[in-house]
Amino acid sequence: MDDTHRGTSPADRFNVAQAVSGEPSDVPALMRDIGGRARLAARRLAIATAEEKNEALRAMAARIRDASAAILSANAEDVAEAKAKGQTSAFLDRLTLNPERVESIAAAVESIAALPDPVGRVLATFERPNGLRIERVATPLGVIGVIFESRPNVTADAGALCLKAGNAAILRTGSESFRTSLAIAEAMGQGLSDAGLPADAIRLVPTRDRAAVGAMLSGLEGNIDVIVPRGGKSLVARVQDEARVPVFAHLEGICHVFVHAKADLEMAKRIALNAKMRRTGVCGSAETLLVDRACAATHLKPLVAMLLDAGCAVRGDEAAQAADPHVTPATEEDWRTEYLDAIISVRVVDGLDAAIAHIETYGSHHTDSIVTGDAAAAERFMAEVDSAIVLHNASTQFADGGEFGFGAEIGIATGRMHARGPVGVEQLTSFKYRIRGSGQTRP
Amino acid sequence: MDDTHRGTSPADRFNVAQAVSGEPSDVPALMRDIGGRARLAARRLAIATAEEKNEALRAMAARIRDASAAILSANAEDVAEAKAKGQTSAFLDRLTLNPERVESIAAAVESIAALPDPVGRVLATFERPNGLRIERVATPLGVIGVIFESRPNVTADAGALCLKAGNAAILRTGSESFRTSLAIAEAMGQGLSDAGLPADAIRLVPTRDRAAVGAMLSGLEGNIDVIVPRGGKSLVARVQDEARVPVFAHLEGICHVFVHAKADLEMAKRIALNAKMRRTGVCGSAETLLVDRACAATHLKPLVAMLLDAGCAVRGDEAAQAADPHVTPATEEDWRTEYLDAIISVRVVDGLDAAIAHIETYGSHHTDSIVTGDAAAAERFMAEVDSAIVLHNASTQFADGGEFGFGAEIGIATGRMHARGPVGVEQLTSFKYRIRGSGQTRP
Numbered sequence: 001m002d003d004t005h006r007g008t009s010p011a012d013r014f015n016v017a018q019a020v021s022g023e024p025s026d027v028p029a030l031m032r033d034i035g036g037r038a039r040l041a042a043r044r045l046a047i048a049t050a051e052e053k054n055e056a057l058r059a060m061a062a063r064i065r066d067a068s069a070a071i072l073s074a075n076a077e078d079v080a081e082a083k084a085k086g087q088t089s090a091f092l093d094r095l096t097l098n099p100e101r102v103e104s105i106a107a108a109v110e111s112i113a114a115l116p117d118p119v120g121r122v123l124a125t126f127e128r129p130n131g132l133r134i135e136r137v138a139t140p141l142g143v144i145g146v147i148f149e150s151r152p153n154v155t156a157d158a159g160a161l162c163l164k165a166g167n168a169a170i171l172r173t174g175s176e177s178f179r180t181s182l183a184i185a186e187a188m189g190q191g192l193s194d195a196g197l198p199a200d201a202i203r204l205v206p207t208r209d210r211a212a213v214g215a216m217l218s219g220l221e222g223n224i225d226v227i228v229p230r231g232g233k234s235l236v237a238r239v240q241d242e243a244r245v246p247v248f249a250h251l252e253g254i255c256h257v258f259v260h261a262k263a264d265l266e267m268a269k270r271i272a273l274n275a276k277m278r279r280t281g282v283c284g285s286a287e288t289l290l291v292d293r294a295c296a297a298t299h300l301k302p303l304v305a306m307l308l309d310a311g312c313a314v315r316g317d318e319a320a321q322a323a324d325p326h327v328t329p330a331t332e333e334d335w336r337t338e339y340l341d342a343i344i345s346v347r348v349v350d351g352l353d354a355a356i357a358h359i360e361t362y363g364s365h366h367t368d369s370i371v372t373g374d375a376a377a378a379e380r381f382m383a384e385v386d387s388a389i390v391l392h393n394a395s396t397q398f399a400d401g402g403e404f405g406f407g408a409e410i411g412i413a414t415g416r417m418h419a420r421g422p423v424g425v426e427q428l429t430s431f432k433y434r435i436r437g438s439g440q441t442r443p
Numbered sequence: 444m445d446d447t448h449r450g451t452s453p454a455d456r457f458n459v460a461q462a463v464s465g466e467p468s469d470v471p472a473l474m475r476d477i478g479g480r481a482r483l484a485a486r487r488l489a490i491a492t493a494e495e496k497n498e499a500l501r502a503m504a505a506r507i508r509d510a511s512a513a514i515l516s517a518n519a520e521d522v523a524e525a526k527a528k529g530q531t532s533a534f535l536d537r538l539t540l541n542p543e544r545v546e547s548i549a550a551a552v553e554s555i556a557a558l559p560d561p562v563g564r565v566l567a568t569f570e571r572p573n574g575l576r577i578e579r580v581a582t583p584l585g586v587i588g589v590i591f592e593s594r595p596n597v598t599a600d601a602g603a604l605c606l607k608a609g610n611a612a613i614l615r616t617g618s619e620s621f622r623t624s625l626a627i628a629e630a631m632g633q634g635l636s637d638a639g640l641p642a643d644a645i646r647l648v649p650t651r652d653r654a655a656v657g658a659m660l661s662g663l664e665g666n667i668d669v670i671v672p673r674g675g676k677s678l679v680a681r682v683q684d685e686a687r688v689p690v691f692a693h694l695e696g697i698c699h700v701f702v703h704a705k706a707d708l709e710m711a712k713r714i715a716l717n718a719k720m721r722r723t724g725v726c727g728s729a730e731t732l733l734v735d736r737a738c739a740a741t742h743l744k745p746l747v748a749m750l751l752d753a754g755c756a757v758r759g760d761e762a763a764q765a766a767d768p769h770v771t772p773a774t775e776e777d778w779r780t781e782y783l784d785a786i787i788s789v790r791v792v793d794g795l796d797a798a799i800a801h802i803e804t805y806g807s808h809h810t811d812s813i814v815t816g817d818a819a820a821a822e823r824f825m826a827e828v829d830s831a832i833v834l835h836n837a838s839t840q841f842a843d844g845g846e847f848g849f850g851a852e853i854g855i856a857t858g859r860m861h862a863r864g865p866v867g868v869e870q871l872t873s874f875k876y877r878i879r880g881s882g883q884t885r886p
Contacts, residue, residue: 043803047827126848132837134847139829141859225859246689246860267882274884360486382877384490386582394575394880403885404577404876405569416584416668416873417689418861430859433847434825437837439710441717442846 027211034170035220037200038143042168044198046140050117052195057113057160060191061106064156067187068102074179075152082150082176095150095177105156105184108408112160115407118425119166133436138429140166142225145216146410147239149231150174155181158228159188159202161410165428170224172205172213174231182206219245228410228423233338248423250388250414252338253283253366255396258355258381259303260372261294267393268299268371269306274395275369277310281340283412284367284389284399288335288345290355293319296348304346312342319348335362352377356384363387365414367399388414388421470654477613478663480643481586485611487641489583493560495638500556500603503634504549507599510630511545517622518595525593525619538593538620548599548627551851555603558850561868562609576879581872583609585668588659589853590682592674593617598624601671602631602645604853608871613667615648615656617674625649662688671853671866676781691866693831693857695781696726696809698839701798701824702746703815704737710836711742711814712749717838718812720753724783726855727810727842731778731788733798736762739791747789755785762791778805795820799827806830808857810842831857831864 045053064071075097082095097105124136144167146158155171162169173181185204192199205212216224217239226246229239236249257275259268275286289307291300301323307314308326315330316323327346334345335358349355359368369391370381378392389399399422401409406424413419419427488496507514518540525538540548567579587610589601598614605612616624628647635642648655659667660682669689672682679692700718702711718729732750734743744766750757751769758773759766770789777788778801792798802811812834813824821835832842842865844852849867856862862870 043829046829128846128848132841132846139859264882270882270884278885378879386486386489387875389876389878391878392880394878394883395885397885398575398878398883400885403571403575405571416582420874421876431863432830433832433864435832435834435837435841436821437835439707439713440837440841441713442721442838442840442843 025207025209027207027209028215030207031205031212031215031220034203034205035143035223037198038168038170038203038220039223041198041201042140042143042166045163045166045168045201048166048197050119052197053117053163053166054113056163056192056195056197057109058191059194060156060160060188061109061113063187063191063194064102064106064109064184067183068099071102071180071183071187072097072099074183075177078177078179087176091150091176095152095180097152097180101153105153108153109156109160112157112164112408112425115164115425118164118429121426123431130440131438132440135434136431137434138426139432141428141430143168143170143223144428145170145172145220145224145227145245147172147213147216147227147229147231147235148174149235150177151230152177152180152184154230155184155204156188157408158230158410159185161408161425162428163192163201165425167428168201168203170203170205170216170220172216175208178208214242217243217245219243226418230411246417248411248413248415248419248427250283250364250366250412252364253285253399253412254288254336254338254362254364255284255286255366255399256288256290256355256359256363256368257286257396258290258349258359258368258370259292259295259299260352260355260370260374260377260381261292262374262377263292263295263299263371264373265299265302269303271369271371271393271395272303273306273310275397276307276312276344277342278395278397280342282397282400284397285340286344286369286396287338288347288358288362290347290349290358292352292355293348293350300346300348307344307346312344314344314346316346317348320346338364352380356381359385359387366412367391367396369394369396388412468650468652470650470652471658473650474648474655474658474663477646477648478586478666481611481613481646481663482666484641484644485583485586485609488606488609488611488644491609491640493562495640496560496606496609497556499606499635499638499640500552501634502637503599503603503631504552504556506630506634506637507545507549507552507627510626511542514545514623514626514630515540515542517626518620521593521620521622530619534593534619538595538623540595540623544596548596551596552599552603555607555851555868558607558868561607561872564869566874573883574881575883578877579874580877581869582875584871584873586611586613586666587871588613588615588663588667588670588688590615590656590659590670590672590674590678591617592678593620594673595620595623595627597673598627598647599631600851601673601853602628604851604868605871606635606644608868610871611644611646613646613648613659613663615659618651621651657685660686660688662686669861673854689860691854691856691858691862691870693726693807693809693855695807696728696842696855697731697779697781697805697807698727698729698809698842699731699733699798699802699806699811700729700839701733701792701802701811701813702735702738702742703795703798703813703817703820703824704735705817705820706735706738706742706814707816708742708745712746714812714814714836714838715746716749716753718840719750719755719787720785721838721840723785725840725843727840728783729787729812729839730781731790731801731805733790733792733801735795735798736791736793743789743791750787750789755787757787757789759789760791763789781807795823799824802828802830809855810834810839812837812839831855
């Protein structure tokens with residue numbers, strides 16, 4: 001920190017104009033300051049009541065509504081810059097806000113207030129022979145760093161989810177939605193203050209400088225407890241490679257539907273169609289259809305025809321190619337590819353074991369489904385496929401926190417540590433042991 | 444791998460004589476091989492039944508008993524080398540086995556077989572409006588790396604705990620118990636084979652080369668899911684600094700007893716004495732006694748006198764020094780010191796808030812206790828002290844998996860991710876979601 005700014009923190013010195021212009025600045029000092037403030041805010045949040053947090057969430061929603069004009073104006077600048085840079089129309093559509101979209105951002109924050117409080121839940125209790133009463137009780141995790149691409153709504157969603165679980169959040173948005181996200185974050189900070197909670201509890205990184213991401217991945221000197229990346233594969237891969245703190249993420253969703261010998265054909269068609277085509281760009285969409293050789297004679301051709309009819313390109317092994325002339329050859333690489341598009345790879349496998357082996361070899365431990373009338377085969381599939389979510393007779397597109405009843409999710413994790421599957425507010429908590437005695441000492 | 448050994452894995456080529464002599468060898472290839480084999484073994488263990496795992500544990504115990512002579516002979520070599528190197532008598536005592544100690548190692552493995560199976564527990568169930576039945580069910584974590592100092596029993600304890608939870612274990616022992624640990628690990632491998640499980644499921648790193656530790660900390664190319672260090676502060680600090688995978692550990696146990704204004708003096712004396720002096724070398728022993736100024740006039744002098752009488756050195760603030768001439772001055776450094784010895788620091792604080800502030804400033808988030816008759820003060824202390832274990836009217840020495848009823852623990856964790864407090868077999872598991880449907884597709 002230089003002398004002329006003595007008494008002013010680096011965070012205070014930042015302003016939007018400076019940040020947007022990319023003017024050189026002391027990013028490491030800024031990020032250290034943000035980390036320290038987040039930790040202090042987290043200590044306050046850890047003892048906040050459910051009602052304090054919910055009041056803050058409702059105040060944030062109100063402040064977002066009040067700031068609608070400012071948010072839309074900031075967004076117009078972001079959109080203009082993105083247009084000038086030649087972004088695609090799909091990108092511009094995701095970036096562009098209108099009054100209805102601002103309202104839905106505010107409403108989403110309110111809906112998080114309505115969820116049950118995940119902190120303070122008694123997860124287990126045991127009374128010991130010596131009379132000690134031990135409770136495992138849910139606590140906040142601490143400070144959560146969220147790194148996301150240019151989706152304006154994530155600023156509000158992620159900040160609100162972290163707050164609900166008593167955590168401070170340090171948010172890093174993609175460059176293209178920087179002004180919009182700053183305007184939303186400012187409204188959220190005002191809402192926190194309105195409710196008597198520290199505005200530092202939700203903080204957008206106020207610079208586009210890429211060095212800020214590296215600082216977050218280093219953990220800000222112990223002041224970030226976990227990082228959640230939300231975005232494409234390259235963002236997640238970088239975070240997973242470089243983060244020195246735990247990461248809740250999935251790199252990709254190479255999801256499978258396995259049509260077992262005992263599958264009902266109509267159900268298999270319905271599930272395969274929905275798993276692939278309901279939305280092709282989501283992580284829970286199916287990328288590979290495996291068909292049991294024992295039912296291929298009856299099931300393969302109708303399944304392939306149904307997918308082709310629905311406008312899906314089909315890449316298949318020899319059996320699938322034989323089923324329809326429109327099937328193109330699948331290469332080894334296809335089994336490892338997350339298309340995120342109306343393309344599916346189709347393979348005939350020799351029974352349950354071969355299906356499991358294929359999924360364990362090529363899958364991404366995200367979400368996999370078996371269609372079968374054979375309960376024992378289903379149980380084996382669900383036991384042996386090592387994925388966060390395994391389904392029997394249901395579409396892989398149910399891989400979503402909302403569909404699980406979690407209310408909202410910050411992402412889906414495929415790691416095995418702490419959180420796995422949809423990461424809702426419960427997964428954003430840790431726990432502690434509370435022990436109540438009457439003077440016990442240990443023999 | 445060089446041509447002359449084609450067809451033989453690096454792991455097979457290692458032998459004890461070579462490893463002990465420190466002869467140069469291809470440690471990276473060896474460790475890669477061990478990691479790959481552990482992952483394959485973990486896949487088999489993930490679908491092992493409780494009875495298969497328990498049969499293996501009982502067979503391991505039997506093989507350890509059968510190998511008693513070989514284990515004792517290996518141990519004699521380790522002890523002779525340690526003596527020649529001038530190790531302390533306390534060190535040699537911990538290192539030295541006799542027939543009774545081998546029997547207790549075997550019995551400990553059997554006792555782990557008797558614990559409930561932590562895998563397959565249904566942790567939560569929810570039925571959705573669309574009829575989907577969702578279960579969160581416990582699964583193994585995968586491959587656990589355990590790095591420990593020269594305690595022969597840890598080889599068996601850690602391997603058995605990991606196996607019970609369906610995990611493969613890669614064990615790295617301290618150099619001084621290398622031969623002993625190898626002999627124990629060999630017996631465990633035989634027990635696994637006896638029960639039809641892969642011997643690779645529990646593997647001692649067969650070299651003293653320190654490069655093996657670095658390889659483990661790197662995660663062996665994704666083949667180690669979590670590292671558990673067991674040993675002194677320098678070992679844990681190195682692991683926490685360098686590991687690229689999650690770590691379950693505590694760096695130190697700076698545990699506090701806070702005697703609140705409303706504490707019963709006799710109970711406070713009993714708890715303080717036990718917390719400090721029952722065993723001074725364990726992580727749950729108290730290092731600092733905080734006394735509320737509101738009861739210092741009546742409680743401080745008797746507490747200090749009791750500790751001094753028990754043979755404990757007391758370092759105190761001015762008030763504590765005034766209470767007894769044998770109290771020496773405490774420095775700022777004392778509040779941050781884990782003595783692991785018959786020494787305690789004593790400070791008078793201005794009430795509950797000051798006690799919590801002291802613990803949050805100087806503590807290590809391990810185990811802290813309040814003595815008070817005031818239930819509201821106790822609840823605030825247990826809510827606001829951010830430690831893995833918080834107690835009311837009980838000794839900090841209860842910080843132990845056995846005392847929690849966990850049967851056994853692999854260590855105590857102070858991090859907030861995944862495991863916290865005593866890490867027993869339940870904390871060595873992850874989970875997945877199993878979803879059972881009847882053809883549901885997502886709208």
